Amino acid sequence: MNLTGSTRIRGTTGLLNVRGEDHPAADLLPGLTVSVEGVRDGADLTAAEVTFKEGDLRTARAIAGGLVGTEARVAENSERIDNIGQLVQAGRTKVFFALGSAELSAEGRASLDAIAEQARGLNTAYRFAVVGRADPTGNAAANERLSQRRAQAVIRYLERSAGITPDKFLLPAALGSAPVAHDPDVPQNDAEARRVTVTLAVSASARRP
Structure with a gap:
């Protein structure tokens, strides 16, 4: 074009x-x-x-x-990750929510505890990428706000209950119900869309043998 x-x-x-x-x-x-x-x-x-x-x-x-x-x-950050722009996935979890809710379930809290424990066990610097979503119910603006609330609920839990410090988070994204070009993980139904995806990332150099 x-x-x-x-x-x-x-x-x-x-x-x-x-x-x-x-x-x-x-x-x-x-x-x-x-x-x-x-x-x-x-x-x-x-x-x-x-x-x-x-x-x-x-x-x-x-x-x-x-x-x-x-x-x-x-x-x-004082703890520097080398080769920025070359972060690779070291772990991932999804936290699902009830319709219209940003409240964490017991299952969701357990998932966050598990990935936080995995992060603390690494012998290298790491970061968390947090992406909130919503299903198509409601208008786009409301869905975006809801997905933001869900992402923030996850971050708050990881900080306050799982011991992850604020410097470990990349800027969160709130996608609402909007489609994403070349989406590698498209929700298959509305229930799957009501989620926050938490990706644990490390420098690509740290994963080399």
């Missing part, structure tokens, strides 16, 4: 996708779902107008912010 100086980039809101404010080209973030109107010349498409949902933009910003936040937090 080719952009020109006259390409209009706009966000939309609501069920009717009412057009809202104009946006700069910098807001066309990786993973953002867009609709394009323009002129095609063979394989090339010159865009006259690009539109996207404001909710999808917030999701893309949260994901991008998590990546930037990773670098910023690691740089500030």
Whole structure:
């Protein structure tokens, strides 16, 4: 897709996708779902107008912010992870929630205790990536807030009850019910979507033999 100086980039809101404010080209973030109107010349498409949902933009910003936040937090920590940008998964758990709830269940607390114990047993620096989700019930804004509450509930438990210090967390992401481009772990049903995924990550260099 080719952009020109006259390409209009706009966000939309609501069920009717009412057009809202104009946006700069910098807001066309990786993973953002867009609709394009323009002129095609063979394989090339010159865009006259690009539109996207404001909710999808917030999701893309949260994901991008998590990546930037990773670098910023690691740089500030006294316990440095080498090769930032090359974090690899060392463990993962999912915490599921009741409909409309951000309250941890006994099973959820047990899962968090287990991954916290795994982290404390590592002989290298580690970080936790926390991603909240919601099912499609309700509107997009409410789902985003609910997924944020769920992510924060998980972080609070890990800090207050499982002994994980705040510097061990990457910037959390709240995805709500929005679809994610190239999602490696798509929820298969509504119950599976009501969750927080907690990933334990270490530097890639720490996993090399």
